[in-house]
Amino acid sequence: MPLMNAKRSRLVIIDFQARLMPAIHDGPRLVANAGRLVAAAQLLEVPMVVTEQNPAGLGPTVPELAEAAPAIAKMSFDACAAPAFIEAIAGDDDLVLCGCEAHVCFGQTTLSLLEHKRRVFVVQDAVGSRVPESKGVSLRRLARNGAEVVTTEMVLFEWLRTAEHPQFRAALKLVK
Template identity: 50%
Template sequence: MKIQLPSSVLLVIDIQSRLMPAIANEKEVVGNATKLLMASRLLDVPTLVTEQNPNGLGSTVPELATGHARTVFKDTFDACEEPGFMELLPDAAKVIVVGCEAHVCVMQTVLGLLAQGRDVAVTSDAIGSRTSGNRDAALNRMARHGADLVTTEMVLFEWLQSSRHEHFKPVLDLVR
């Protein structure tokens, strides 16, 4: 099933300043998450950002700190277990997930969302871990449990649906 713009929500998990230098392919993860965040702002996609223990891991990286998204501070690895988090997600939304670390907070949150009957798409080129082995194992596990694995460009062009979309050119510029 295609990702529909009106029923999407973008969830950015723990892309934080002190964590990112340790993440394999950090630039690709941050770059793709930034593209999705910029497009979400342009296309009015609701966006949530989580920060895991910001005193220890720092705040969200500057590229993603746009003020467009609502930030949820958490101590739990699974954001779904953070009080009030689930109430921030629209009921019928397809949750588009980006973030770190793939095998910890991303995976536990995705599994939590799936357990609650949510429709989840994990943007595989916008999630990271310190090692590619942990990232790959997390992607495999999330897919086995029912998450769709997608890429940044899949999400962007499914949101647009057509080159006639009024925001086609600015979104296209994000991927060039």
């Protein structure tokens, strides 16, 4: 089934960390879009998973996203190497991913999830790298390997499916 479904999705927020974000190209916009995803997930009861790469060095998750879920600390770039992460994403839910950096932690995690035959949606307007070229190359590679590249609004409206959804008006405020 090509469409995302809120009832069988999990939002994965990768390494939106305080000391990293000032170096990320277009960081404030990416954090804002990730915030929209978090708010939509809360409205529609979509479970969330948050990771932090080397939190002692890169700091905690940015305040705007910190309350989404307890963070899973990791040292490996690929979050799939952390047993707590694998436990948090257990099952066969679609994984809707946002985070940093597209070509390092985010990219390696996505490729690993695809290797494990998970259905992955990469939210390109909520994914960042320090250098735009790195993000572009990574997104193309992820798509070639089977990730669906989507936008924040695509996620929101596919999760809703209809203007008759009880949370439609509240969700609409997230994109206006």
